[in-house]
Amino acid sequence: MADKKISELTLVSASNITGAEDLPIVQGGTTKKTTLQNVQHYIVNHLEPTALNVSLGQTIDLDASTYDESELIVLSWSGGNGIMTLTLPDATDVKNLNRVKRIISDSTFHNSTKARVTPFGSQNLDGANSHYEVNKAYEGIQVWCNGTEWFIIQKKG
Numbered sequence: 001m002a003d004k005k006i007s008e009l010t011l012v013s014a015s016n017i018t019g020a021e022d023l024p025i026v027q028g029g030t031t032k033k034t035t036l037q038n039v040q041h042y043i044v045n046h047l048e049p050t051a052l053n054v055s056l057g058q059t060i061d062l063d064a065s066t067y068d069e070s071e072l073i074v075l076s077w078s079g080g081n082g083i084m085t086l087t088l089p090d091a092t093d094v095k096n097l098n099r100v101k102r103i104i105s106d107s108t109f110h111n112s113t114k115a116r117v118t119p120f121g122s123q124n125l126d127g128a129n130s131h132y133e134v135n136k137a138y139e140g141i142q143v144w145c146n147g148t149e150w151f152i153i154q155k156k157g
Contacts, residue, residue, distance in 0.1 A: 104140030
């Protein structure tokens with residue numbers, strides 16, 4: 001590996017990675033090697049929530065780069081009763097292939113406050129171009145993208 005710059009290296013597909021390959025790492029100003037298996041030991045498996053304060057008439061585009069790393073979105077309602085919209089990311093964007101998003105409401109929601117989770121453009125959510133409505137406290141859904149559309153894979157209500 002020392003004979004090439006990182007930008008000159010051949011791309012390896014995920015299906016060919018075993019975890020035992022050497023990976024470069026810089027530690028204390030010195031380049032060393034490790035393996036993916038060693039790195040995985042330090043990866044913590046937990047969700048960092050993205051808190052969204054939502055209100056009547058608001059539309060939030062989850063395709064915005066602000067939400068690229070948001071896997072768990074916790075909604076809080078403020079203001080008067082009504083409907084707001086959360087638009088799911090573009091299912092055909094390669095970065096969303098096999099992506100999971102979780103959306104839940106907190107205690108500020110009730111049957112007169114509604115967050116509509118809608119597909120992007122003319123794409124589908126669970127086979128239809130319609131929304132899923134979160135309209136009570138502690139309700140939520142988990143959606144998954146197959147690269148063409150979003151599927152509701154879990155509901156909490």
